[in-house]
Amino acid sequence: MRRTCSACSRMRHSRLSMRSKWGVAVFALATLPAWALPTFEAVKADWHSSDAVLLDRHGVEIQRVRVDMKQRRGDWVTLVETSPALRHALVVSEDKRFYAHSGIDWSAVAAAAWGNLWSSKTRGASTLTMQLVGLIDEDLRRDQGRRSFWQKAGQSVSARSLEHDWSKAQILEAYLNLVSFRGELVGLSAVSTTLFGKLPAGLNARESAIAAALIRAPNASSDRVTDRACVILKDMKARDDCGGLRGETQLALARKAVSDVQPESLAPHFARQVLVGAKAGQRIPTTLDAGLQRFANQTLRRHLLELSQRNVQDGAVIVLDNASGDVLAWVGSSGGLSRARDVDTVVALRQAGSTLKPFLYQLALEGRWLTAASLLDDAPLDLQTASGLYMPQNYARDFKGPVSVRTALASSLNVPAVRAIEIVTPNRLRDRLYALGLTSLSEAGDYYGYSLSLGAADVRLVDLANAYRALADGGVVSPPRVRRDAPVAPGKRITDAGTSFIIADILSDRTARSRTFGLESALATRYWSAVKTGTSKDMRDNWTVGFSRNYTVGVWVGNASGEPMWDVSGMHGAAPVWLAVMNRVQQSPSRPPAPPPGVTAQRVVFENGVEATRQEWFVKGTERGEVRLATAADVRSSPxxxxxxxxxxxxxxxxxxxxxxxxxxxxxxxxxxxxxxxxxxxxxxxxxxxxxxxxxxxxxxxxxxxxxxxxxxxxxxxxxxxxxxxxx
CATH class of the missing domain: 2.60.40.10 (Immunoglobulins)
Incomplete structure (x- = not known):
């Protein structure tokens, strides 16, 4: 017994000696100079999200795309934007005397020292302030899970300095944004949206307890996190009990497991065009209009649902500002309705159909080989080509007889277009289309042959819409713009203003298009607009592209797989979407453009009353008062x-x-x-x-x-x- 008591006495003396040494060490550390620490403003300014953020033209956030794959961080969250329950859970979990101490909790230090002497499990002595110092100072961070003696010393001294320079609110706010929660989740914004699917301000007591429990053991099992959260919930004296907490924890951690699956967003395909070379935390001002983008998305999907019984799944919409080329809406797919939702059909190659005809007739007008009043014979036509006999037919599989260029273009008749390309030649048409930006036409015109007049070539919706925008701008073409901070590209004149005006006037003429589409259709607007439809072979592609004085809208409808639709023409597929989007974007009046210099009006009479007498526009020098069918002399005057x-x-x-x-x-x-x-x-x-x-x-x-x-x-x-x- 004596030996035992003597041993006990020596042990007690040893423990008292160690406590004395610890106290001396702490006192000495308190007098050391503090590490140089940044200000709160500097820490906040240095923070950046792991996402690149796209803003619409009004500053509204439209898309977030993760760029930094090492850590997942959201935007900086202020203390005002943080749930009171979370602030309470954090304090009771990590630092109960946070608001009372000045950086070092001496009571906790003493308790930790005593516990270490007896090898008992006690909570560490690190305060929230000391932990924050370790987060903002690289020299004081843990080395393989443990800090050295001098790191702990520096952490303690710096914590006192930080408390002197920062307010408690700033310390708490910075800690919540810098601390790691689980895996790559860093900061309150990331954990709140990923695990609980809500903003930090909306976290309740249970969710706050789970989040706080993750700080102590970020990668712990669901059961351990639940047990820890239950203790925190009781310490908070919250009304909620621990019943059902396990299931809630499991659900939150399950969300983390699938957090890399991106939810359907407003403009995913547009984001790909903008985010090339983007950096984490970058906020990119784009040309998109979030309201118009949302409307175009909804309109397209609603219409495709109506056509679902006709084997139609996909569609695309683009809206351009005529003056600047700004992309105001870019809908690359029908989203959940499509089996190829990741395919961006705004830039996918699809057969153009009749949408190329305006540029064909414009060439004929420029060369003074045809006028808007010239008569072309819409009758059966057989052409010998390198691949055999070519026999074009109209969509309605009938023939109208002699028709003017105005009627042929507005009513989208095929045989007159082929007669026109005989005059213009496929090479000239291909070269013009390429100059307008349809660079997918990489082969010579003879490769496509006469069928190029009917759109037997693959084009991109964005290129086609921009070519129509050139018509709206009087023959001047410039590339579309997707970023507001990018300069507006200077325009290049490709076609003359006079023929651009005449072609636009034809495309706006509902009387001229009535031979095929009737007077009232989805192409008729209450304001001035010029529009053209197109349908490719076997109804695989529907197009409607047109413009008002201010905007150009292009719509494609079909199947990304290339499957044909079932009896869906451009009038029933793309045109209703075009009309709805054009009505949405063109809120102000759109009046007919004034004729440019070099264009004159002339009253024309047609031979045998083929068409009604009317006022027609001509390129100066090509005016005719009487129009007849082409003769041998006319052919000799062709190129x-x-x-x-x-x-x-x-x-x-x-x-x-x-x-x-x-x-x-x-x-x-x-x-x-x-x-x-x-x-x-x-x-x-x-x-x-x-x-x-x-x-x-x-x-x-x-x-x-x-x-x-x-x-x-x-x-x-x-x-x-x-x-x-x-x-x-």
Missing amino acids: ARIVNPANGAIYALDPDIPSQSQRIMFRAEGVSGGNWWLDGKRIGSGASLGWFPWPGRHLLQLRNAGGALVEERRFEVRGAVLKPGRKP
């Missing part, structure tokens, strides 16, 4: 070109036909006294010439009387094989 052979044509000699009976006919239009050159040698002249085919690849050229090159074509002749027994 010189080779009609046959088609570029890239392949001919095969038939061994069963005598060689002297086989000929390839070279034909030309619009040239008198022209000369034919083959492989660098002159072989004849005239509008047509028969040539005995010789195997090989050949270059055919048409030159005028002065020897200048008019046009050239490449073709191939493949040799025939003699039958057995036949002499050569």
Whole structure:
């Protein structure tokens, strides 16, 4: 017993000695100079979210995209924006005497020292202030979960300094924003939105207890977090008990597990265009209008739901400001209605349909080969091409007979468009479209052939809408703008103002379009607007693109998979969406534009009363008072070109036909006294010439009387094989 008591005495003396040394160490630390700490304002200014934030043109947040994948941080949350329950839970959990001490809780220090001597489990002595010092000073952060003696010393001294320079409210606010909760979640904003799906101001007592429990053990199991939260809830003396807390904790942590799944947002496809090179915390001012974007989204989806029984799933909408090129709305898909919701169909390649016709007729007007009053014969037409016989038909599979260019364009008749491209040539049309920004047309015009007039080429909705915007701007094209802080790009004149005015006037003429669409349709607005529809082969694509004086709206409807729709034309697919969005954006009056210089009005009478007498617009110098069907003289006045052979044509000699009976006919239009050159040698002249085919690849050229090159074509002749027994 004596030895035991003597041992006890020595043990007590040892413990008292250690307590004395601890007190001396603490006293010495209290006199050391503090580490240099930043101000509260500097800490707050240095904070940034892990997201890049997109703002609409009015400063409204429209999209957040996580850029920093190391940590998930939200915006800085002020103490006023924090739930009182959370503030209470944090204090009772981490620092009960937070409002009483001046950085160091001496009672907690003594209790911790005594507990360490007896190897008992006690709460650590670190106050919220000391923990905050470790968060803002890299030298004082934990090293593999533990701090060195001198780190603890520096932490204590700096905490006293921080309490002297910062208010309690600032300390609490900074701590809540800098502390880690679970995994990559840092700060109250991230944990509140990710785990509880609400803003920090809305956290209740239970949620606050769960959040506070995570600070002590961020990666603990659900059961341990629940037990800790229950203790905190009791310490808070909250009315809530711990019943059901386990299920609530499990739900919150389950949300964390799927937090990387992005919810459906307002403008995800537009964000991709803007966020290239964006940095975490960056707030990017965009050109988008959040209200219009939301309306376009809802309108598109509502209309597609109405068409769901006709095998229609996808759609896209873009709205451009004519003056600046600002993108006001960009709806890349139908969202949950689509099986390809991530595909941005604003930039996807789709077949253009009849939406290219305005640019075809504009070229014809510019070249003075046609006027808006010129008559074209809408009758069956067979054209020989490199790939065979081309027989265009109208959408209604009927023919209207002689029609003016105004009627042919407004009513979207196909055969007159093909007759027009015979005059203009596919190469000229392709080059014009490319210059207007439809850069997806990367092949030469002959690659597309006459069908280019009917839109047998793939284009992007954004490019097509911007080309229509050029029409609205009098022939001046500039790229669309997506960021408000980017300069407005200078425009480049591609077409003349006079023909742009005439084409726009035709597209606004509801009487001219009545042959196909009737007087009242989804293309008719209560204000001035010009619009064109398009439907591709097998009804795989619906388009409606048009503009008012202020805005251009483009709509595409179809299936991202390329499946055809079931009996859905542009009038029933894209046009209703176009009308609704145009009505929404064009709130102010839109009056007809004034005719530019070089455009004159003329009263015209049509031969045999084919169309009613009317006032028509002409490029100055092309006026006509009486209009008749095209004659041979009209054809001769059309641009010189080779009609046959088609570029890239392949001919095969038939061994069963005598060689002297086989000929390839070279034909030309619009040239008198022209000369034919083959492989660098002159072989004849005239509008047509028969040539005995010789195997090989050949270059055919048409030159005028002065020897200048008019046009050239490449073709191939493949040799025939003699039958057995036949002499050569």
